[in-house]
Amino acid sequence: GAVVSQHPSWVICKSGTSVKIECRSLDFQATTMFWYRQFPKQSLMLMATSNEGSKATYEQGVEKDKFLINHASLTLSTLTVTSAHPEDSSFYICSAGPGRNQETQYFGPGTRLLVL
């Protein structure tokens, strides 16, 4: 149980295009999902908290207009990188937790984005 999936697993796009990444909780419902970003040889950095049915909460320094988050259902959150640039190339990872308090977070396999 407690499986989180992401799609796609990797994507290559041209500079200026938008890329959508999906995060799904496969066997539980999650009112909250978290989006992280990880640059090479660095640790995970929380980008935003995705809340079902309401606006996402972004961490300081993360542009909300560039990283659009939609959490339209209890099992799906999407992160759209708008007008992607090479500096947005990174490993994007989501997490979600079962249970009312979502005490333990389970992570997706990650999406590697390369912007040319």
Place this chain on the structure above:
Amino acid sequence: DAKTTQPTSMDCAEGRAANLPCNHSTISGNEYVYWYRQIHSQGPQYIIHGLKNNETNEMASLIITEDRKSSTLILPHATLRDTAVYYCIVRIRRGGSNYKLTFGKGTLLTVNP
């Protein structure tokens, strides 16, 4: 928010126990200690968590000192597939039921044949 300190790297022989230490001297009474690991190019994997009692599951054991200022993750019989970065995290409570995890640099455990 309690922070954690972990060694940058550790080595362990295959088949031996791997003991990964973590200091969290500023932990507060209602904060849990969580351990995750990240194998290269994958999402983090949950290992174990605890509050003040020692915990054991099929993956590992977690030993928390009585004053809760430090803990040790024990992999009883390390295999090559246990080579990963291990993160010790004190879970931060942020408003209502939303909990976020703050990742440090972790410990790179290398299991050698």
